[in-house]
Every structure is written in structure tokens, then in C-alpha cells.
Amino acid sequence: MARYLVTGGCGFIGSHLIERLLAAGHEVRVLDDLSTGKRENLPDSVPVTVGDVADPAAVDAAMSGVDGCFHLAAVASVDRSREAWLETHHANLSGTIAVFDAARRARGGGPVPVVYASSAAVYGDNPNMPLTEDAATRPLSAYGADKLGCELHARVADGVHGVPTTGFRFFNVFGxxxxxxxxxxxxxxxxxxxxxxxxxxxxxxxxxxxxDFVYVKDLVRYLTAAMERPQPGAPVYNVCTGxxxxxxxxxxxxxxxxxxxxxxxxxxxxxxxxxxxxxxxxxxxxxxxxxxxxxxxxxxxxxxxxx
Ligand code: NAD
Ligand code: UD2
The missing domain is CATH 3.90.25.10 (UDP-galactose 4-epimerase, domain 1)
Structure with missing residues (x-):
């Protein structure tokens, strides 16, 4: 049994991930600002801290003593990132750096692994279908640019700070x-x-x-598998059907x-x-x-x- 923090756990994908973690006997806590997530997506037994993932103090407190973090909190909308560029940047990129930073000293002052959500939006208008992970990244939106930024900072987390990370480029998730x-x-x-x-x-x-539409229950299996076997080198994977x-x-x-x-x-x-x-x-x-x-x-x- 392990103890995990799920940021954005009250949201759509987070709630399915937590269902899976609880079924496997793990202990879960959540940091979520409830901007789009709902408390009722989760059982009452799961502790939820209502706070901003870009607030370092809130993230440090939520991360303290955990064995790993699933980082899903973000403003998950291309449209919204056009309307509120700087605001979504805080949540989507500064929030991710706050998570990686806190993960450096989460357990006994040492690092814990982070599994985080990236997006197919990093590929932007790359026309080379189907997209492999090595395809050029050419984001067209602030959302896609910030997700690519998350992947770059994941390399820093791994290479400079010893925080193992796994990024998943979710395609279009539904459920x-x-x-x-x-x-x-x-x-x-x-x-x-x-x-x-x-x-x-x-x-x-x-x-x-x-x-490329991906069913949410298929997707969360990769998140838990990546947490169980962290790999060096900040890998990223497409999550898609083709x-x-x-x-x-x-x-x-x-x-x-x-x-x-x-x-x-x-x-x-x-x-x-x-x-x-x-x-x-x-x-x-x-x-x-x-x-x-x-x-x-x-x-x-x-x-x-x-x-
Ligand atoms: P969602 O909106 O249901 O979940 C996001 C959660 O993060 C919500 O509970 C929201 O309240 C919370 N949140 C937002 N800003 C926050 C902040 N500043 N501080 C704390 N919590 C905050 O969306 P989702 O579809 O479950 O997305 C989860 C993750 O997957 C996101 O990172 C998103 O970018 C990514 N993603 C989703 C899709 C998709 O098709 N749904 C595809 C690619 C990537
Ligand atoms: C992007 C990302 C996806 C995920 C998501 C988060 C790409 C290719 N995908 O999804 O990975 O990060 O953002 O939000 O970058 N549409 C309509 N009518 C509607 C609503 C949508 O026609 O009422 C169209 C929309 O114009 C688009 C398609 O449906 O062509 C999918 O739109 P979406 O908002 O579900 O997701 P998308 O592809 O922007």
C-alpha cells in the first residue's frame, strides 16, 4: 500500500484514477481548487485540500509524506487558454513546476516520482500522422505551449533534481x-x-x-503502471488508439x-x-x-x- 497525492483529483480523469488507486488499496489525498472539479466525484473518505496548485505552500503541505504524486490539475481547455492566457499559464505551467519542486523533498527530505498529464496539443499543426513521440512539437495554443513547457521542466526535475517523472500525452479523452x-x-x-x-x-x-478518442478507463491503467515503475530520463508517451x-x-x-x-x-x-x-x-x-x-x-x- 502506498500514499499518493493526486492534484486535480476532483476532475474527470482524476476521479477515475482515484477509483483505481482505492480499489488497489492505496491511500489517496487530493489538492484541487474545484474550478471545474467536483467534490462529489470522490468518496467522502478521500481528503481534499481546496487550494491552488500554483501556490507553493499549498503544494508543499499536500506533498508532505507521500510516496508519489499524480499531477492532473490544469485548466484543461484550449478555448480557455485563448481567453485567459496568463491565468491558465499559472495553473498549467507554474503549477507543474510547483509540483516538481515540492516532489524534490516530499518524503524524508528526498524526492518522489511524479506522473503528469501532457497533451496531444503539444504537436499542434504537425501534419505527419500518426504522430509518434519523436514528431516535431509545434503547439498552436497557449494550452499546448504550456504542456510542452511541462515536459521540458520534467527533464529538469529528472536531470537536475533527481525527481523521476513520466509524462503522458493524452489525446482526446472521454467517459x-x-x-x-x-x-x-x-x-x-x-x-x-x-x-x-x-x-x-x-x-x-x-x-x-x-x-483520436481514448476511453478514460483505458487511460488510467498507464498512470498507475508508470508510478509503480518510474524510469530515468523523463520519458513521455502518447496515450491514444491510432x-x-x-x-x-x-x-x-x-x-x-x-x-x-x-x-x-x-x-x-x-x-x-x-x-x-x-x-x-x-x-x-x-x-x-x-x-x-x-x-x-x-x-x-x-x-x-x-x-
Ligand atoms: P478536469 O477539468 O475535469 O480536471 C482538472 C482538475 O484540476 C479539476 O478538478 C480542476 O478543479 C483542477 N484544477 C484546475 N486548475 C487548478 C489549480 N490552479 N489548482 C488546483 N486544481 C486545479 O479535466 P480533465 O479532463 O480531468 O484533465 C486532467 C488533466 O489531463 C489535465 O492536466 C488536462 O490538461 C489533461 N488532459 C486532458 C485531456 C482530455 O481530453 N480530457 C486531454 C489531454 C490532457
Ligand atoms: C485538445 C487536445 C486534447 C486535450 C484537450 C483538452 C488536440 C488535438 N487535442 O482537444 O489532447 O488536451 O484539448 O481540452 O490538441 N467541437 C465541435 N463542437 C463542439 C465542441 C467541439 O465541433 O460543441 C470540435 C472542436 O472544434 C474540435 C473537436 O470537436 O475540432 C474536439 O474538440 P475538444 O474541445 O473536445 O478537444 P480538442 O481537440 O481541442
Whole structure:
């Protein structure tokens, strides 16, 4: 049994990770500012400190005595990073440095491993699909630039300060507990919520943008595996399926799985929207011996059942 800090643990991905950690018998504590996360995503038994991950004192206190940290706290929205550039930078990059810094002296004055969330947004407009981890990083958004910054500081954490880190470039994650009411939420939760309520959906632009959708329960298995076996050299891995889905097709499959008619409207293309994003999962599968296996239809069924 180990004791872990999960930053952003009240959020969508964090709550699934914590479910898995508790089932394995670990002790968990959370640091979250509840800006998008919800206390009710977690059992009452999990202690939650409400605080800012960019506040060094709050992070130091939360990190004290843990065996490792899963760092998921971030403003997880490309749109939001355009509207509130500096504010999201504090959470997304300064917050990550605060976590790495506190991890240097977490347990008995020594370092503990950090497993953290990066994003496919680091690849930006790189057209070389499917994207391998060695593909050039050309972020188009403040969000993507800050996630790339996290990866660079992870190298500093490892090489200069002896903090083992593993970064995961999540592609487009979906599943239960992704907030369907937030305009900053992922496309699947927004579409699923609207289709389930019989409301129209808005496709940004022509809807032929391509994404690689990953089911959340597949994803959290990699986070716990990386924590159990920290590796030197600050590795980063794509978390993806390698399967392309257009936004238009997603809408059609969702309506079919929900058994509802599709009322599709067209809105303006989103500024800075990436046209195609498909990952190559080879390195992930080789390192961890497991692939993201849940089909889009299966994952959508679970997501709709939760609504
Ligand atoms: P989420 O918004 O549900 O979770 C983020 C959590 O962090 C929330 O609980 C929020 O309240 C908390 N938080 C935000 N700012 C904070 C701050 N300054 N201090 C403390 N807590 C703060 O989003 P999610 O989808 O669960 O994302 C988790 C992580 O995965 C994020 O780092 C995100 O960038 C990354 N990610 C998500 C996706 C995706 O498709 N959902 C894809 C790539 C990367
Ligand atoms: C980016 C990252 C992803 C993750 C996420 C966090 C890329 C390729 N992906 O996701 O890894 O970090 O940010 O938020 O950088 N859309 C509509 N109608 C809507 C909502 C969305 O058409 O109502 C479109 C949107 O324009 C985009 C696609 O759906 O083309 C996916 O959008 P998203 O916001 O779910 O995620 P995305 O790809 O910006």
C-alpha cells in the first residue's frame, strides 16, 4: 500500500484514477481548487485540500509524506487558454513546476516520482500522422505551449533534481464524469449531453476535423503502471488508439448509440482548431504491454449511461 497525492483529483480523469488507486488499496489525498472539479466525484473518505496548485505552500503541505504524486490539475481547455492566457499559464505551467519542486523533498527530505498529464496539443499543426513521440512539437495554443513547457521542466526535475517523472500525452479523452454542461468540456460530453436531452449540437466548421478518442478507463491503467515503475530520463508517451474519427462521424455514432435523432447545426470554425490529430500508440504498447482496447461505441454507451 502506498500514499499518493493526486492534484486535480476532483476532475474527470482524476476521479477515475482515484477509483483505481482505492480499489488497489492505496491511500489517496487530493489538492484541487474545484474550478471545474467536483467534490462529489470522490468518496467522502478521500481528503481534499481546496487550494491552488500554483501556490507553493499549498503544494508543499499536500506533498508532505507521500510516496508519489499524480499531477492532473490544469485548466484543461484550449478555448480557455485563448481567453485567459496568463491565468491558465499559472495553473498549467507554474503549477507543474510547483509540483516538481515540492516532489524534490516530499518524503524524508528526498524526492518522489511524479506522473503528469501532457497533451496531444503539444504537436499542434504537425501534419505527419500518426504522430509518434519523436514528431516535431509545434503547439498552436497557449494550452499546448504550456504542456510542452511541462515536459521540458520534467527533464529538469529528472536531470537536475533527481525527481523521476513520466509524462503522458493524452489525446482526446472521454467517459463518464466529463462535465456535459461546461462549454469548455470535451466534444463527446457536450454532444452526448445535448443528444440525450434531444437538443441540437453545433459542429465547429465543416466537422471533418479528425480526433483520436481514448476511453478514460483505458487511460488510467498507464498512470498507475508508470508510478509503480518510474524510469530515468523523463520519458513521455502518447496515450491514444491510432484510430481516426471525424467530428461528423462522432455525432452520427453517438446519435445511433443513444437511439435519438441527430439535429446538427454548423457554427464557425474554432480559431486555432487542429485539423487532424491521430497518435501512434506503438511506444506506449511496447513499454506497458497493453493497448487502449475499449471501442468508441462501447465507451459512448458507458458515457450515455452515466448521464
Ligand atoms: P478536469 O477539468 O475535469 O480536471 C482538472 C482538475 O484540476 C479539476 O478538478 C480542476 O478543479 C483542477 N484544477 C484546475 N486548475 C487548478 C489549480 N490552479 N489548482 C488546483 N486544481 C486545479 O479535466 P480533465 O479532463 O480531468 O484533465 C486532467 C488533466 O489531463 C489535465 O492536466 C488536462 O490538461 C489533461 N488532459 C486532458 C485531456 C482530455 O481530453 N480530457 C486531454 C489531454 C490532457
Ligand atoms: C485538445 C487536445 C486534447 C486535450 C484537450 C483538452 C488536440 C488535438 N487535442 O482537444 O489532447 O488536451 O484539448 O481540452 O490538441 N467541437 C465541435 N463542437 C463542439 C465542441 C467541439 O465541433 O460543441 C470540435 C472542436 O472544434 C474540435 C473537436 O470537436 O475540432 C474536439 O474538440 P475538444 O474541445 O473536445 O478537444 P480538442 O481537440 O481541442
Amino acid at each position: 463518464p464524469r466529463q462535465d456535459p454542461k461546461s462549454p469548455y468540456s470535451g466534444v463527446i460530453s457536450i454532444f452526448a449531453g445535448r443528444i440525450a436531452r434531444g437538443e441540437p449540437i453545433t459542429v465547429n466548421g465543416d466537422g471533418e476535423q479528425v480526433r 484510430t481516426p474519427t471525424t467530428v461528423n462521424r462522432l455525432a452520427e455514432v453517438l446519435a445511433a448509440v443513444a437511439g435519438k435523432p441527430l439535429d446538427r447545426r454548423t457554427g464557425p470554425a474554432r480559431p486555432g482548431d487542429i485539423r487532424v490529430s491521430i497518435g501512434d500508440p506503438s511506444r506506449l504498447v511496447a513499454a506497458f504491454g497493453m493497448a487502449c482496447e475499449t471501442s468508441l461505441e462501447e465507451g459512448l454507451r458507458d458515457t450515455l449511461a452515466w448521464l
